[in-house]
Amino acid sequence: MKWKLKDILMIAIVGVLFSFLFLGANELGVMLTAALTPAGYGPLGYQIIYGAWFMAATFATYIIQKAGVGILAEIIAAALETMMGSMFGPSAILSGLIQGVGCELGFLVTAYKKFNTFTMILSSVFCSVISFIFEYYRFGYGVNTKQMLVLMLLCRTISSVLLTGIASKLLADQLANAGVLRGYKLGIKQSIKKNETKGAA
Amino acid sequence: MSQVPAIRGEHISFRYLEQGTRILEDVSITIPREKITVLMGSSGCGKSTLASVLCGLFPENGGVLESGEIYLCGDFITNLSVRDRAKRISMMFQNPDLQFCMATLREELYFCMENYCISPNEMEEKAIEAAKIMGTNHLLDQNIYSLSGGEKQRALLTCIYLMDAECIFLDEPFANLDPDGVQDLMGLLKDLCCKHKKTIIAIDHMSDHWQGIADRFVILKKKGQVLCEIEDPRDLPSYQALFLKEGIAYPGIWKKKEITLQEESKAILSFKNFSLPRIPEKTKKSSFLFFQKKKEIKKKTDYLLEDTTFHIPEGRISAILGKSGSGKSSLLMTLLKQRSYQGSILLTCKDLPKEYQTLSQKECFKHLSIAFQNPSNQFVSQNVIEEVSDGLRRLYPKKDKDEISSLSLKLLKTCKLEDYQNYSPYMLSQGQQRRLAVLSVLSGGQKILLLDEPTYGQDYRSAKALMDQVSKEVLENKITVLMTTHDRGLAAAYADHIFVLKDKKIKEVSKQ
Amino acid sequence: MRNGLFDSINPSMKFFVILLASILLIFTSSWKMNLFVFALSLFLLIFFSKASLLAFIKSFLPVILMVVASFYSGYINGNQAEHSPIDSALLLSSRVLAYIGLGFLFSFTTNKKALIMSLIDQCHLSPKFAYGILAAVNLIPTLQREWTEVNLAYRVRRKKVGILPFGPLFNSLVNGIRWSENVAMAMESKGFEGDRNRTYFLKIYVKPMDFLFLGIFLGIFLLGMIIFK
Ligand SMILES: Nc1ncnc2c1ncn2[C@@H]1O[C@H](COP(=O)(O)OP(=O)(O)OP(=O)(O)O)[C@@H](O)[C@H]1O
Ligand SMILES: Nc1ncnc2c1ncn2[C@@H]1O[C@H](COP(=O)(O)OP(=O)(O)OP(=O)(O)O)[C@@H](O)[C@H]1O
Ligand SMILES: [Mg+2]
Ligand SMILES: [Mg+2]
Numbered sequence: 001m002k003w004k005l006k007d008i009l010m011i012a013i014v015g016v017l018f019s020f021l022f023l024g025a026n027e028l029g030v031m032l033t034a035a036l037t038p039a040g041y042g043p044l045g046y047q048i049i050y051g052a053w054f055m056a057a058t059f060a061t062y063i064i065q066k067a068g069v070g071i072l073a074e075i076i077a078a079a080l081e082t083m084m085g086s087m088f089g090p091s092a093i094l095s096g097l098i099q100g101v102g103c104e105l106g107f108l109v110t111a112y113k114k115f116n117t118f119t120m121i122l123s124s125v126f127c128s129v130i131s132f133i134f135e136y137y138r139f140g141y142g143v144n145t146k147q148m149l150v151l152m153l154l155c156r157t158i159s160s161v162l163l164t165g166i167a168s169k170l171l172a173d174q175l176a177n178a179g180v181l182r183g184y185k186l187g188i189k190q191s192i193k194k195n196e197t198k199g200a201a
Numbered sequence: 202m203s204q205v206p207a208i209r210g211e212h213i214s215f216r217y218l219e220q221g222t223r224i225l226e227d228v229s230i231t232i233p234r235e236k237i238t239v240l241m242g243s244s245g246c247g248k249s250t251l252a253s254v255l256c257g258l259f260p261e262n263g264g265v266l267e268s269g270e271i272y273l274c275g276d277f278i279t280n281l282s283v284r285d286r287a288k289r290i291s292m293m294f295q296n297p298d299l300q301f302c303m304a305t306l307r308e309e310l311y312f313c314m315e316n317y318c319i320s321p322n323e324m325e326e327k328a329i330e331a332a333k334i335m336g337t338n339h340l341l342d343q344n345i346y347s348l349s350g351g352e353k354q355r356a357l358l359t360c361i362y363l364m365d366a367e368c369i370f371l372d373e374p375f376a377n378l379d380p381d382g383v384q385d386l387m388g389l390l391k392d393l394c395c396k397h398k399k400t401i402i403a404i405d406h407m408s409d410h411w412q413g414i415a416d417r418f419v420i421l422k423k424k425g426q427v428l429c430e431i432e433d434p435r436d437l438p439s440y441q442a443l444f445l446k447e448g449i450a451y452p453g454i455w456k457k458k459e460i461t462l463q464e465e466s467k468a469i470l471s472f473k474n475f476s477l478p479r480i481p482e483k484t485k486k487s488s489f490l491f492f493q494k495k496k497e498i499k500k501k502t503d504y505l506l507e508d509t510t511f512h513i514p515e516g517r518i519s520a521i522l523g524k525s526g527s528g529k530s531s532l533l534m535t536l537l538k539q540r541s542y543q544g545s546i547l548l549t550c551k552d553l554p555k556e557y558q559t560l561s562q563k564e565c566f567k568h569l570s571i572a573f574q575n576p577s578n579q580f581v582s583q584n585v586i587e588e589v590s591d592g593l594r595r596l597y598p599k600k601d602k603d604e605i606s607s608l609s610l611k612l613l614k615t616c617k618l619e620d621y622q623n624y625s626p627y628m629l630s631q632g633q634q635r636r637l638a639v640l641s642v643l644s645g646g647q648k649i650l651l652l653d654e655p656t657y658g659q660d661y662r663s664a665k666a667l668m669d670q671v672s673k674e675v676l677e678n679k680i681t682v683l684m685t686t687h688d689r690g691l692a693a694a695y696a697d698h699i700f701v702l703k704d705k706k707i708k709e710v711s712k713q
Numbered sequence: 714m715r716n717g718l719f720d721s722i723n724p725s726m727k728f729f730v731i732l733l734a735s736i737l738l739i740f741t742s743s744w745k746m747n748l749f750v751f752a753l754s755l756f757l758l759i760f761f762s763k764a765s766l767l768a769f770i771k772s773f774l775p776v777i778l779m780v781v782a783s784f785y786s787g788y789i790n791g792n793q794a795e796h797s798p799i800d801s802a803l804l805l806s807s808r809v810l811a812y813i814g815l816g817f818l819f820s821f822t823t824n825k826k827a828l829i830m831s832l833i834d835q836c837h838l839s840p841k842f843a844y845g846i847l848a849a850v851n852l853i854p855t856l857q858r859e860w861t862e863v864n865l866a867y868r869v870r871r872k873k874v875g876i877l878p879f880g881p882l883f884n885s886l887v888n889g890i891r892w893s894e895n896v897a898m899a900m901e902s903k904g905f906e907g908d909r910n911r912t913y914f915l916k917i918y919v920k921p922m923d924f925l926f927l928g929i930f931l932g933i934f935l936l937g938m939i940i941f942k
Contacts, residue, residue, distance in 0.1 A: 003841070003842075004897070005841055005845055005897040005900065005901070005907055006262060006893050006894050006897035006898075007893075008841065008842060008846070009845050009849060009892075009893035009896055009897050010889075010890055010893035010894075012845060012846055012893075013849055013852065013856065013889040013890075013892060013893050014886065014889060014890075015849075016849060016852070016889075017856065017860075017882065017885050017886055017889050018882075020856075020857070020882070020885070021877060021878065021879075024876055024878055025876075025877060027876070028876055028877075030775070030778065033778060033779070033782050034778065034782075036782075037782045037785055037786070039789075040786050040788070040789030041786060042781075042783065042785060042786045043782055043783055043786050045782070076849075079846055080846065080849060080850060080853075082819070082820065083825040083828065083829075083846075083850055084825075084850070084853070085772075085820035085821070086816060086820065087772070087776060087813045087816045087817060087820075088812055088813065088816040089731060089735075089815055089816030089817065089818070089819035089820050090728050090729075090731045090732040090735060090816070090819055091731075091732065091735035091736075091812060091815065091816065092816075094732065094735065094736070137739050138738075138739050138812070139783075139805065139809065139812075140742055140804050140805060141805075142742075142792075143787060143791050143792055143795070143796050143804050143805060144787070144790055144791065144792060144801070145790050145791065145792045145793075146792075148786070148790040167879070171879070171882070171883060171886065174583065174883060175883070175886060175887065175890070177583070177625065178583060178625035178626075178627045178628065178887060179625060179627065179628040180886075180887050180890050180891070181890065182217060182218050182219075182263070183262075183263040183894065188219050191219060191220060191221070192220065195220050253898070258898045258902060261901075262894060262897060262898050263894065282906065283901050283904065283905070283906045284904050284906050287902055287903060287904035288904070290902075291902055291903070292902045294895065294898070294899060296895065298855065299891070299892050299896055299899065300896065301851070301896075301899075302844065302847070302848035302851060302852075302899070302900050303847075303848075303851055304851045311914040312844075312903065312905070313903050313904065314912075314914075315913060315914060316903060316904035316905050316906070316911055317904055318910065318911055319912060320912060321912055321913065321914045321916070324914055344854065345851075345855075346854040346855040346858060364903065364904065537865060537869070539865070562868070563868075566869050566871065570869050570870070571869055573862060573866065575859070577884070577887065577888055577891075578859060578862045578863045578866055578884065578888070579866050580866075580884060581866065581867055581872045581884075591870070591872075592870065595871065627887050641870070645869075645870060
């Protein structure tokens with residue numbers, strides 16, 4: 001597959017911008033963690049904003065509508081993070097890869113034919129579940145009780161569906177409406193649709 | 202060889218969207234070698250688009266070329282590789298922010314040389330030489346993002362000088378530069394053309410500074426078609442009617458404002474012993490950038506403004522002129538409480554002088570508003586009319602929906618934006634966006650408006666419509682306007698007071 | 714005495730060795746090993762790198778909250794059938810520490826431009842990707858300035874922004890997509906083709922020292938795995 005320089009740049013810049021959103025979310029996460037810690041549920045605080053991590057992947061896939069975008073987006077995001085000095089360093093690449101695979105799976109179900117709310121939500125659920133399984137081993141969640149594990153996964157999935165599935169789709173649709181995406185599949189589809197409705201009227 | 206034109210485009214038709222209107226329609230244009238050609242035309246007529254098409258960047262990076270052939274120095278453009286193309290023509294785009302990919306000018310210059318496979322041993326010397334000629338050697342190691350608009354344009358010209366392509370295409374290269382700086386660079390361009398046998402094509406809204414430099418002028422009309430070619434610049438005066446009809450400025454078009462003000466006005470903003478450090482101290486840290494903290498060379502606090510005292514009068518238009526990089530945008534940012542300063546600023550509203558430092562940001566924003574240098578940072582909604590009505594609603598809480606929308610429409614009409622009322626602001630052209638940004642600020646109801654280069658990149662007609670509207674609001678609602686600009690003619694035509702930022706001081710000058 | 718040995722190691726080799734260590738860590742479940750890894754990273758950071766310790770301590774502060782939270786949660790919610798509460802708590806929190814130690818060890822000792830260049834030289838990463846990512850990294854400060862400006866515009870025009878600022882995000886995305894197009898065109902018009910046919914001002918080599926040092930590092934790491942099983 002041939003990638004264009006402008007696509008690479010787009011994915012990277014979008015990744016950076018979503019990380020700004022994540023910074024806002026991060027404060028929320030810190031506050032929640034602090035609030036929940038006395039009850040022993042501290043780690044849930046971060047799960048609630050976890051969806052913001054995957055936004056770049058589904059967002060870019062929904063716009064470019066090609067196989068492999070999700071993985072590329074997550075790897076680029078992880079690479080940027082590593083270079084900016086993320087606390088997890090090189091292992092961020094690993095989780096990026098895993099999350100990217102999760103994102104791809106959602107669209108693979110329809111053989112990359114459908115890019116709609118359903119596949120976006122499916123993809124977000126895959127992201128959440130797969131990344132959770134990975135972290136189960138990576139951070140040794142095994143020592144937690146079942147109840148805690150279910151709660152964590154639930155929080156992560158809800159946040160993922162809301163942010164990764166729904167919010168990033170809404171954002172992309174708005175961008176297409178604003179005429180910014182004319183160079184991408186989503187924008188082209190949108191403009192064709194508009195022309196058709198105009199023709200019908 | 203010299204008979205072969207530098208660029209020849211024939212019957213070019215181009216559009217951005219799969220199914221959209223044509224931006225360029227059947228355009229044919231020929232640019233002769235070793236001459237300086239200036240392209241002019243009203244805003245949005247397709248100059249920038251034509252430039253990118255002629256350089257081969259479109260349709261490769263978007264858009265659809267329906268028909269047309271382009272020859273670069275005699276060769277069909279699609280037969281050339283990206284690198285070969287870059288050797289023949291190098292382009293400077295309209296927006297100086299979006300053209301760097303490295304952290305400092307030095308690295309950017311190395312990047313250009315690496316692309317041409319120049320040996321690493323020669324790089325440093327070549328970079329320094331180019332920077333010396335373009336007057337950018339003090340900027341070589343400064344972070345590009347901290348450069349001012351004009352400094353970025355100079356930096357870009359340094360890259361272009363270094364790349365040494367046969368043709369140079371400049372899209373509004375001096376929009377952010379001060380007139381004196383422009384004169385310097387003009388001399389260099391003339392040299393490049395005469396001594397180094399380069400072909401130079403420039404897009405510009407102002408013909409003033411090209412007098413005596415340009416060899417030919419080309420006027421474009423709608424859809425990028427050539428309206429007329431002026432082969433002898435001495436004929437320029439005889440084309441004034443045509444310029445006016447197309448809404449573009451000819452030298453000396455701005456008439457000086459007649460002084461109609463009798464009574465003295467009070468100062469609304471008084472700066473006393475005001476000093477502004479060059480490097481902003483108050484930068485917000487974020488954990489994302491934690492490690493990136495710049496190790497800035499701590500000079501012994503260098504100042505943009507030092508111990509200066511001046512007053513901005515109420516209910517008038519004041520313009521600030523000054524060399525690029527002298528700190529005009531920084532001054533406006535200070536008023537938005539984005540930078541720390543020394544000395545005092547007094548804000549006098551309703552006869553109550555208040556020390557600026559004691560006001561909260563929220564209180565300040567009740568009194569003042571800004572139109573940024575980059576208009577697309579300005580919008581808070583997703584259609585054009587909403588941008589204006591949002592402010593009006595707050596201004597007139599009693600009026601109902603219909604009244605607000607008819608008021609908004611009236612405002613849009615003044616700047617010829619009424620046809621776009623349901624568009625997204627982002628679908629407008631650069632010039633239109635800038636006008637909308639200023640209108641949205643006007644509708645906000647604040648008493649002090651800061652306008653950062655409101656008319657740069659506008660053609661004469663739009664600039665005039667915009668400034669007329671601003672002047673009207675100032676008279677009717679006693680608004681105070683503080684604007685920065687590089688266009689001396691425009692400042693003389695609209696400003697009641699002209700300030701010049703020079704040698705770290707701000708002084709009022711009388712209008713000659 | 715601190716020396717900068719670890720700073721000068723070939724970045725992509727360092728990258729893969731630390732990545733390998735991170736993967737190996739998945740297969741262990743001993744809090745002693747986790748703490749050992751953290752201590753090892755700290756040791757290298759302090760004695761074999763010239764990274765600013767002040768910056769390190771600053772970035773370490775938020776980590777403490779995470780560690781405390783997972784410690785306490787493990788203590789209360791640990792699966793008591795298999796581990797004692799204190800064991801669960803130690804396991805969970807020490808694991809976070811181990812990963813963060815390795816992460817900091819890499820990020821504080823690696824120059825980002827050198828990393829990219831070394832990925833081109835040693836891992837045959839295509840310059841198109843490499844320079845694309847580098848350009849994005851270099852754009853971050855500008856993007857950030859735009860981001861504050863957009864947020865400022867919302868405040869000046871007295872619009873509310875929630876804790877998840879979707880409004881400003883939308884503006885910035887619009888700009889960002891424009892930028893990617895423009896910057897890509899600008900890079901092309903500067904003769905950048907994205908192939909390997911170019912020279913490099915900064916060239917990164919592999920030195921025998923890199924093998925030696927990273928070999929020792931891995932050796933100690935594996936030894937730790939055996940001892941603290
Ligand atoms: N990327 C784009 N996508 C869609 N339409 C565009 C794009 N860029 C410009 N246009 C439209 O094409 C037309 C010509 O734009 P262009 O930028 O070439 O004008 P211009 O002559 O350079 O104007 P200005 O003097 O304001 O820079 C405008 O009407 C604009 O709305
Ligand atoms: N972090 C920094 N380090 C060094 N110099 C800086 C830094 N930030 C800003 N400057 C300098 O401060 C000056 C302020 O520029 P400012 O944007 O206010 O200029 P300006 O008068 O608006 O120019 P223009 O007309 O070109 O827009 C510039 O010369 C810039 O290089
Ligand atoms: Mg233009
Ligand atoms: Mg400025």
